[in-house]
Structures are given as C-alpha cells and as structure tokens.
Amino acid sequence: MKRNYQVPLYSVMAAALLAACGGDTDNGSETEATAGEEEIVLRMSWWGSQERHNMTNEIIEMYESENPHVSIQPDFAGFDGYFEKMATQAAGGNLPDIMQQNHGEFVNQYASQGQLADLQPFIDDGTINVSAVSETVLESGEFDGELVGLPTGMNALAGLYDPDMIESAGAELPNEDWTWEDMIDMATTVHEYTGNYGMRLMEPGNMFEYYLRDNGKRLFNEDGTDLGYEDDQLFVEYLTMNKRMVDDGVAPGYDVIGEIQGLEDELLVHGTAAINFRWTNQLNTIASAAGDDRNIELAILPGDNNDEAMYLRPSMLWSIAENSQHKEEAAKFIDFYTNQTEVFDVVGSDRGVPINEDIQEEMRSDLNETDQKVFDFISYVTDHSTPVDSNYPPQAAQVLNALEDVDELVIYGQMTPEEGAAQFRQEANAILGN
Amino acid sequence: MSQSHMDDQARLQENTGLPPNRNLKGRFGFGKNKRPRKDLQNGVGYIFLSPFVIGTILLTMFPILYSLYLSFTNYSMGGTPEWIGFGNYVHMFNNDAMFWQSMEVTFFYAGTAVPLRLIFALFVAIILNKVIEMVGVYRTLLYLPSVVGGSVGVAIMWRQLFGNEGAVNGVLSMLGLPTHSWLGDPNTAIWTLVILYGWQFGSSMLIFLAGLRNIPTSFYEASAVDGARPIQQFFKITLPMLTPVILFNVIMQTIQGFMAFTPAYVVTAGDPINSTLLYILYMYRQAFEYFNMGYAAALAWVMLVIIAILTAIIFKSSQYWVHYEDK
Known part of the structure; x- marks a missing residue:
C-alpha cells in the first residue's frame, strides 16, 4: 500500500530540484530581455569615502539618463576589504565590467593574471578619446605593453602641513629645496615648542620608495625581478632616521598610528602633528575634516634631488575586466568619465586632477581654495618630476608587506636598522624567487 | 488518522494515474529479484538522502580534494595550476x-x-x-x-x-x-x-x-x-x-x-x-x-x-x- 506514495514523491522531488537549479537562469534572462534590442547591465566597482560614493552614484545617474539602454550596478566599499572582494570575484571569473584599480602593485597583479582587458583597441577605434591626454599620463596605465587602465586623475606625494603650528614654534616652513636634515630640524623644533608631533611619516612602502628615488635608485629593478638598489646602506639610513624621530617623540610610533581610524581621524586633522606625507587628492578630505579655521598647505617632499624623485601617479585607474561581456559599453562609460566636464563638476579632484588637459584648464577658472592648491601643486610637480615607476612585479604586494614588517620591527626596537635592511633583502629575494 | 491516510493515497493515485498495486520494480531499477519491496524502500531512502549526499560530494568533498590537489601546485588566482609536487610544503x-x-x-x-x-x-x-x-x-x-x-x-x-x-x-x-x-x-x-x-x-x-x-x-x-x-x-x-x-x-x-x-x-x-x-x-x-x-x-x-x-x-x-x- 505504502509504495503508492513513492512515484509522486519522486516527481515532486525532481521538480523541486529542477526549480532550484532553474532559478538563476530565469532571473538573468529577465533583466536582460525587458527593454527590447539591447538593454545592457554593466557592473562597476570602486573604493572610497561616503562622499565619493555619493558623487559617483550621481555621475552614474547622469550617464544612465543620457544612455537609457545602459544601466550600471554600483558596487562600492572602503579601501580596506575592497581588493579582497575583488580577489574572490577574480577567482570566479566574475570581475565587474568597470573596475577602479590602484596603480602599482595592485593593477600589475591583476594584469599579470590576464584579468584586465587591453584598452588600446578602444582608443584606436575612437571609443575612448584621449586626444587631450598627455603621452606620459597614458603610459602610467600600461603593463607589459598593454594599456590595462586609464588614469582617473593624477596624484602626487605631498607634505600636508599646518603652517600656523610650524610658525608658532619658530621653525622654518618647508620649501622646494628643503633637505632631510631641514625636515628633521623643523619637526624637532615643532615638537620641542608645542609638544605635538613634528611629523607623521607615510607608510614605508611609498616613503622608502621616494627615498630611493631621491638617491637615484628604484625599489624594483627594470624588469621587476629583483630589488632595484644594491646598497643596503640606503635602507639603513632611512630606518635610522625614522627610528630616531620616533624615539625622540618627534614622530608617532606604530602604537599611535595603529589607532588612527581613517583620514578624518589623522593627527594633522586633530592638530597634533605638523606635517603628514600623503597623496594630493586627500587634501580635500583632510582640510574639510580639520575645519575652516585651519590652514593646510602642500609641500614638495624633502631631498637633495627632489626634482628627480617626485613623480605624478594615477590616483586610480579605470580598468575593464577581461571577462566582461560588454567591453565596448564599458569603454564608452570610461570615455564619458574622462572627457565630460559635468563629471568633474560633480567629482572635483577627488579622483585626482583630471587627465583631460582641456577640462583641467576649464576647471582652473572656478576652483575652490583647496582644489586650487592641489591644481597648482600638480602643475608644479608636472614640471619638476620624473615618470612614475610601473615595474612592480606581481609579488610586489608581498614584498611591500615584508618592508612594512621590517619597518615595524625596527621602530619597536626588536631589530637594528642594519639587521632590518638585511632581513628585508633576504625576504624580498625569497618572495621574488631569487 | 487512517481515514486521512487513505484519502491522501487516493488523491496521489489520481494525480499520477498509476494503478495502486503496480509493482515498480524494474521501472526505477531498484528492486533486484527477491525482495523488491524492501529494496525499493531503501531506494526511497536514498532519494531522500540525495540532496545531502549530492551536496556533500559537490560542495564539500570536491572542494576538499581539489584543495589537496591545489596544495601541490603553484596556482596564482586566475592562472592555471602548475604541478610542483611538494614545493609549497618545502x-x-x-x-x-x-x-x-x-x-x-x-x-x-x-x-x-x-x-x-x-x-x-x-x-x-x-x-x-x-x-x-x-x-x-x-x-x-x-x-x-x-x-x-x-x-x-x-x-x-x-x-x-x-x-x-x-x-x-x-x-x-x-x-x-x-x-x-x-x-x-x-x-x-x-x-x-x-x-x-x-x-x-x-x-x-x-x-x-x-x-x-x-x-x-x-x-x-x-x-x-x-x-x-x-x-x-x-x-x-x-x-x-x-x-x-x-x-x-x-x-x-x-x-x-x-x-x-x-x-x-x-x-x-x-x-x-x-x-x-x-x-x-x-x-x-x-x-x-x-x-x-x-x-x-x-x-x-x-x-x-x-x-x-x-x-x-x-x-x-x-x-x-x-x-x-x-x-
């Protein structure tokens, strides 16, 4: 008697299984087939602050209303976690069509895996217009001869400083020709007179790389197979300088730095540090967090050779995923973002100074005080710099992490600068497979 | 209880159009010779288990074994795994x-x-x-x-x-x-x-x-x-x-x-x-x-x-x- 249940049960279960499997495909075709011939859904991802999310969403709406057949699904996060998220999507062959990339170790990592599309064909066929973009800027988006990302705007390293604090201590303000000794003198004086930190160093990755450039060296050699400097003495000097400043209380140690929660919480914002080495596009956030009554200025980094050491770098890059089904539509959006004035009316210099020089000129007439400083600074650096290094090996992220570890060990006093420099070379060699 | 039991059964028969006592042996390939009814019932058990068994094989066993395989390869995300034996462990x-x-x-x-x-x-x-x-x-x-x-x-x-x-x-x-x-x-x-x-x-x-x-x-x-x-x-x-x-x-x-x-x-x-x-x-x-x-x-x-x-x-x-x- 009982078995009579069985047949219907089989069929019910089979139906349930089929339904479960079918779910996905149903949804997919539904969204794509609604508005006739070619309704296109692009996915786009970026990292940033809430302010950037709002501005970018506004730009997406602008684009969608001009291109009704395209709808863009935004996917945004803070910088922490963004690349982990992208990594899982990359593993699944599911990267977003348009992706905000980071210059250097990040973009090279993705490009070396063949995850990013070459944008050159879209430039050749006119989809992306780069007639108002300089050759050097374009080159900074290249990896291995392919254009894997178009810069969203340009950035430079800068010392963001509080002139009032420095002057009140009777110290000399930073200028174009200041040296590392000048920097230490200034910071020490400020510390002694105000009790504040005289300076706050940047994470060692960028700062030590700059230090090497100032000494005519590079972090990685030309083909990215080895470190680009032979004499560990350079790293010893750099570490010794930092260690001394932290020990003297002139610069904060990692215990203090580790507590800082984002740009808005920086020591410079709270008025407890006189200078902070950062990127120019961060001036806006820092200045507005510091408040209207504070004056924050930009200075060239110190060094005997800073004309050579300074460089312009893409703040970020727009890349197209190799797995994208709609590369051309993605390219059209990137063209829109690069060449439409109204985009920059919204976003300002948050993604760097626009690479389209006509737009740059147009914006110049109507800048707020902060953007004015950034634009002036970038144009100074344009004339006093050498090209950015793009020769990061795919393992660069790991090498830079080892660099940071050594810096920490030395600052915490668990290693001498000499031991640190030697250990970094050894670890870098192990990572790079030498 | 038994009344509603019978009702259900009747309804199910109606829906499938199958005669109540038809022997299902062979049709689904379960029962073998001697004790068809018992084996068939096991079959039902397996069917009920199948979502979990299939799930375990596809979503647990396969990834586990695949990760064992990957551990012997040089596999960068997005690339192709390249066999290096015990290289990773060494x-x-x-x-x-x-x-x-x-x-x-x-x-x-x-x-x-x-x-x-x-x-x-x-x-x-x-x-x-x-x-x-x-x-x-x-x-x-x-x-x-x-x-x-x-x-x-x-x-x-x-x-x-x-x-x-x-x-x-x-x-x-x-x-x-x-x-x-x-x-x-x-x-x-x-x-x-x-x-x-x-x-x-x-x-x-x-x-x-x-x-x-x-x-x-x-x-x-x-x-x-x-x-x-x-x-x-x-x-x-x-x-x-x-x-x-x-x-x-x-x-x-x-x-x-x-x-x-x-x-x-x-x-x-x-x-x-x-x-x-x-x-x-x-x-x-x-x-x-x-x-x-x-x-x-x-x-x-x-x-x-x-x-x-x-x-x-x-x-x-x-x-x-x-x-x-x-x-």
Missing part, C-alpha cells in the same frame, strides 16, 4: 619565516585562550548550578556573548575598549593606575584576543551546566554524611564526573581555537609586528592578498594535519583521565 618549512611566526602565535593563542575559556565556563556553570531563581534569565544573559562574540561588531567594540583612549584605559586612569597601549604593544596585543575568546564562554558553559545537572545529588549527600568538605566534593565528585564533558569541550574548543580568524583580522589585523598573526589570517593573506592560492591550500592542509594530530593526542590521553560511570 618552501613553507624551510623559507617562510612568517609561517613559523604565525604558528607560534597560534599555538600561544590556543594554548592560553582555550584553557581560559574552559576554566571560566566551568566556574560560571558551577555558580549557575547553585542559583535557584531565574536561572533562565542568567543563562541567556551569560550565553549572549557567544551569540554575538564572533561577529565583526564585537571585534570593533573590542578594538575601542582596548584602544589608547578606550574604556579599559579610562577605568585604569580613574583608579590612578598607569594606562597602557594594549593593542600597540606586541607583548599585550595577543592577550586582548585571548580575553575576547575567553569572554565567549557561553556554549561550553551550557554543556558544563548540563553535565553538572547529571551528577546524582545522592553522591554529594553520601559524601557529606562521611564528612567531605565542599572543596573535596569538587575534586572527588564533581570533576571526575564531569570529565567526559570536559573531554568534549576541550576537543571542540581546541579545534575552534586553532581556526580563529575574525578577532585577528578585525581587532588587530595581525599587528603589531605580526604578534597577533593567527595562522588562518596568514593563510587568508596568502590567498586573497598575494593570490598564492596553491600555497594557501598547502597551509590549510598543514593546519588540518596539526588539528588531527592534536585531537588524536587528546583522545588517546583521555583513557588516563576521563572517567565513565558505566565502567
């Missing part, structure tokens, strides 16, 4: 200082956090066992940290608590005691994570509590008549009677302790100077920050072996200290 043991660092941190963490949690859980369970009124309320409140404890929110709260300007330092300075950079000092940062682990004692506590409830009160009464003091009762009755439960808790918590990830990821991010770099965090970095998927898979297998060995040792040792009543 590199790990010979050339990877960070591997040993994370190993050291993890053994220290599990070695301190697991006993801390168990002792605390047992302590609270014993107190709770004495409470007569509102046990449910206390039990729920004490279990709460375990419900929320693994979450990112609590980890962020922990970071605030132990921050330079956090509540812990606030209380210390109020009491006139020196404050300390808990998370910034490589010697203390790991302890904040140990305490966080110990704080989530709820599930072990519940199991201890159930164990305590199972100890017959007659044992205590008899020993009291013989003049045993409470401390003697604890060591001669409570602890021995609880050993099977302790064994269970030790194994579960040790496994959990070795696999901890969230606290190190959110509270300290492995800093300062990698003093809180738990093994799983290091594995995660290799996989999702450096894209070394093959190497990360190898790291995972090493941890599996370590946990398996530890569990085996604990089991083996149990014959010397676990007391079963029926023996």
Whole structure:
C-alpha cells in the first residue's frame, strides 16, 4: 500500500530540484530581455569615502539618463576589504565590467593574471578619446605593453602641513629645496615648542620608495625581478632616521598610528602633528575634516634631488575586466568619465586632477581654495618630476608587506636598522624567487 | 488518522494515474529479484538522502580534494595550476619565516585562550548550578556573548575598549593606575584576543551546566554524611564526573581555537609586528592578498594535519583521565 506514495514523491522531488537549479537562469534572462534590442547591465566597482560614493552614484545617474539602454550596478566599499572582494570575484571569473584599480602593485597583479582587458583597441577605434591626454599620463596605465587602465586623475606625494603650528614654534616652513636634515630640524623644533608631533611619516612602502628615488635608485629593478638598489646602506639610513624621530617623540610610533581610524581621524586633522606625507587628492578630505579655521598647505617632499624623485601617479585607474561581456559599453562609460566636464563638476579632484588637459584648464577658472592648491601643486610637480615607476612585479604586494614588517620591527626596537635592511633583502629575494 | 491516510493515497493515485498495486520494480531499477519491496524502500531512502549526499560530494568533498590537489601546485588566482609536487610544503618549512611566526602565535593563542575559556565556563556553570531563581534569565544573559562574540561588531567594540583612549584605559586612569597601549604593544596585543575568546564562554558553559545537572545529588549527600568538605566534593565528585564533558569541550574548543580568524583580522589585523598573526589570517593573506592560492591550500592542509594530530593526542590521553560511570 505504502509504495503508492513513492512515484509522486519522486516527481515532486525532481521538480523541486529542477526549480532550484532553474532559478538563476530565469532571473538573468529577465533583466536582460525587458527593454527590447539591447538593454545592457554593466557592473562597476570602486573604493572610497561616503562622499565619493555619493558623487559617483550621481555621475552614474547622469550617464544612465543620457544612455537609457545602459544601466550600471554600483558596487562600492572602503579601501580596506575592497581588493579582497575583488580577489574572490577574480577567482570566479566574475570581475565587474568597470573596475577602479590602484596603480602599482595592485593593477600589475591583476594584469599579470590576464584579468584586465587591453584598452588600446578602444582608443584606436575612437571609443575612448584621449586626444587631450598627455603621452606620459597614458603610459602610467600600461603593463607589459598593454594599456590595462586609464588614469582617473593624477596624484602626487605631498607634505600636508599646518603652517600656523610650524610658525608658532619658530621653525622654518618647508620649501622646494628643503633637505632631510631641514625636515628633521623643523619637526624637532615643532615638537620641542608645542609638544605635538613634528611629523607623521607615510607608510614605508611609498616613503622608502621616494627615498630611493631621491638617491637615484628604484625599489624594483627594470624588469621587476629583483630589488632595484644594491646598497643596503640606503635602507639603513632611512630606518635610522625614522627610528630616531620616533624615539625622540618627534614622530608617532606604530602604537599611535595603529589607532588612527581613517583620514578624518589623522593627527594633522586633530592638530597634533605638523606635517603628514600623503597623496594630493586627500587634501580635500583632510582640510574639510580639520575645519575652516585651519590652514593646510602642500609641500614638495624633502631631498637633495627632489626634482628627480617626485613623480605624478594615477590616483586610480579605470580598468575593464577581461571577462566582461560588454567591453565596448564599458569603454564608452570610461570615455564619458574622462572627457565630460559635468563629471568633474560633480567629482572635483577627488579622483585626482583630471587627465583631460582641456577640462583641467576649464576647471582652473572656478576652483575652490583647496582644489586650487592641489591644481597648482600638480602643475608644479608636472614640471619638476620624473615618470612614475610601473615595474612592480606581481609579488610586489608581498614584498611591500615584508618592508612594512621590517619597518615595524625596527621602530619597536626588536631589530637594528642594519639587521632590518638585511632581513628585508633576504625576504624580498625569497618572495621574488631569487 | 487512517481515514486521512487513505484519502491522501487516493488523491496521489489520481494525480499520477498509476494503478495502486503496480509493482515498480524494474521501472526505477531498484528492486533486484527477491525482495523488491524492501529494496525499493531503501531506494526511497536514498532519494531522500540525495540532496545531502549530492551536496556533500559537490560542495564539500570536491572542494576538499581539489584543495589537496591545489596544495601541490603553484596556482596564482586566475592562472592555471602548475604541478610542483611538494614545493609549497618545502618552501613553507624551510623559507617562510612568517609561517613559523604565525604558528607560534597560534599555538600561544590556543594554548592560553582555550584553557581560559574552559576554566571560566566551568566556574560560571558551577555558580549557575547553585542559583535557584531565574536561572533562565542568567543563562541567556551569560550565553549572549557567544551569540554575538564572533561577529565583526564585537571585534570593533573590542578594538575601542582596548584602544589608547578606550574604556579599559579610562577605568585604569580613574583608579590612578598607569594606562597602557594594549593593542600597540606586541607583548599585550595577543592577550586582548585571548580575553575576547575567553569572554565567549557561553556554549561550553551550557554543556558544563548540563553535565553538572547529571551528577546524582545522592553522591554529594553520601559524601557529606562521611564528612567531605565542599572543596573535596569538587575534586572527588564533581570533576571526575564531569570529565567526559570536559573531554568534549576541550576537543571542540581546541579545534575552534586553532581556526580563529575574525578577532585577528578585525581587532588587530595581525599587528603589531605580526604578534597577533593567527595562522588562518596568514593563510587568508596568502590567498586573497598575494593570490598564492596553491600555497594557501598547502597551509590549510598543514593546519588540518596539526588539528588531527592534536585531537588524536587528546583522545588517546583521555583513557588516563576521563572517567565513565558505566565502567
């Protein structure tokens, strides 16, 4: 008697299984087939602050209303976690069509895996217009001869400083020709007179790389197979300088730095540090967090050779995923973002100074005080710099992490600068497979 | 009951159009010769099992075996796995200082956090066992940290608590005691994570509590008549009677302790100077920050072996200290 249940049960279960499997495909075709011939859904991802999310969403709406057949699904996060998220999507062959990339170790990592599309064909066929973009800027988006990302705007390293604090201590303000000794003198004086930190160093990755450039060296050699400097003495000097400043209380140690929660919480914002080495596009956030009554200025980094050491770098890059089904539509959006004035009316210099020089000129007439400083600074650096290094090996992220570890060990006093420099070379060699 | 049974049956027959007594042998290929009905019923069982069996094979067995394969390859995310034999393992043991660092941190963490949690859980369970009124309320409140404890929110709260300007330092300075950079000092940062682990004692506590409830009160009464003091009762009755439960808790918590990830990821991010770099965090970095998927898979297998060995040792040792009543 009982078995009579069985047949219907089989069929019910089979139906349930089929339904479960079918779910996905149903949804997919539904969204794509609604508005006739070619309704296109692009996915786009970026990292940033809430302010950037709002501005970018506004730009997406602008684009969608001009291109009704395209709808863009935004996917945004803070910088922490963004690349982990992208990594899982990359593993699944599911990267977003348009992706905000980071210059250097990040973009090279993705490009070396063949995850990013070459944008050159879209430039050749006119989809992306780069007639108002300089050759050097374009080159900074290249990896291995392919254009894997178009810069969203340009950035430079800068010392963001509080002139009032420095002057009140009777110290000399930073200028174009200041040296590392000048920097230490200034910071020490400020510390002694105000009790504040005289300076706050940047994470060692960028700062030590700059230090090497100032000494005519590079972090990685030309083909990215080895470190680009032979004499560990350079790293010893750099570490010794930092260690001394932290020990003297002139610069904060990692215990203090580790507590800082984002740009808005920086020591410079709270008025407890006189200078902070950062990127120019961060001036806006820092200045507005510091408040209207504070004056924050930009200075060239110190060094005997800073004309050579300074460089312009893409703040970020727009890349197209190799797995994208709609590369051309993605390219059209990137063209829109690069060449439409109204985009920059919204976003300002948050993604760097626009690479389209006509737009740059147009914006110049109507800048707020902060953007004015950034634009002036970038144009100074344009004339006093050498090209950015793009020769990061795919393992660069790991090498830079080892660099940071050594810096920490030395600052915490668990290693001498000499031991640190030697250990970094050894670890870098192990990572790079030498 | 049987009436509705019959109704259902009738309806089902109607729907399928199958005659009620038709033999299904052969049709589905289940019943073989002699005892068709019984085998057919097994078949139904397998069908019912199939979602789980298929799920286990596809979603558990396949990834496990695939990760074993990957651990013998040089596989960068998005690339093609390239067979390198034991290369990953050789590199790990010979050339990877960070591997040993994370190993050291993890053994220290599990070695301190697991006993801390168990002792605390047992302590609270014993107190709770004495409470007569509102046990449910206390039990729920004490279990709460375990419900929320693994979450990112609590980890962020922990970071605030132990921050330079956090509540812990606030209380210390109020009491006139020196404050300390808990998370910034490589010697203390790991302890904040140990305490966080110990704080989530709820599930072990519940199991201890159930164990305590199972100890017959007659044992205590008899020993009291013989003049045993409470401390003697604890060591001669409570602890021995609880050993099977302790064994269970030790194994579960040790496994959990070795696999901890969230606290190190959110509270300290492995800093300062990698003093809180738990093994799983290091594995995660290799996989999702450096894209070394093959190497990360190898790291995972090493941890599996370590946990398996530890569990085996604990089991083996149990014959010397676990007391079963029926023996």
